[in-house]
Amino acid sequence: MKDVTIKITDRNGTKHDIVAPTDMAMNLMEVVRSYELAPEGTIGVCGGMAMCASCQCYILSDTELPIKQDEEDAMLSEAFYVKQNSRLGCQIPITPNLHGLEVELAPES
Numbered sequence: 001m002k003d004v005t006i007k008i009t010d011r012n013g014t015k016h017d018i019v020a021p022t023d024m025a026m027n028l029m030e031v032v033r034s035y036e037l038a039p040e041g042t043i044g045v046c047g048g049m050a051m052c053a054s055c056q057c058y059i060l061s062d063t064e065l066p067i068k069q070d071e072e073d074a075m076l077s078e079a080f081y082v083k084q085n086s087r088l089g090c091q092i093p094i095t096p097n098l099h100g101l102e103v104e105l106a107p108e109s
Helices: 028-034 072-077
Strands: 001-007 017-022 056-059 086-088 102-105
Touching: 001 028, 072 086
Parallel strands: 001 102
Antiparallel strands: 001 017, 056 086, 056 102
């Protein structure tokens, strides 16, 4: 499988069914940017280095994700609007097991 379908709710509450490639080494933050689901300059500000939390999202499905690393944990401990299901989109690579993932973008801080 080269593409997965992901459901993304943007910051305005609009739901999008997105087709994301698994063969381009992209992460969730990059997919959001490429589909322009957040205004330019409001997501992925640090370039995907887990240093800004602008790509924070809430995981709404039971999809298995990579384990949260220390850098992501540290950034989320300093971010606004953090919930139990918060993750940084830049730390979630697009792989075949993400098919059916449902996320909501966190409010802009």
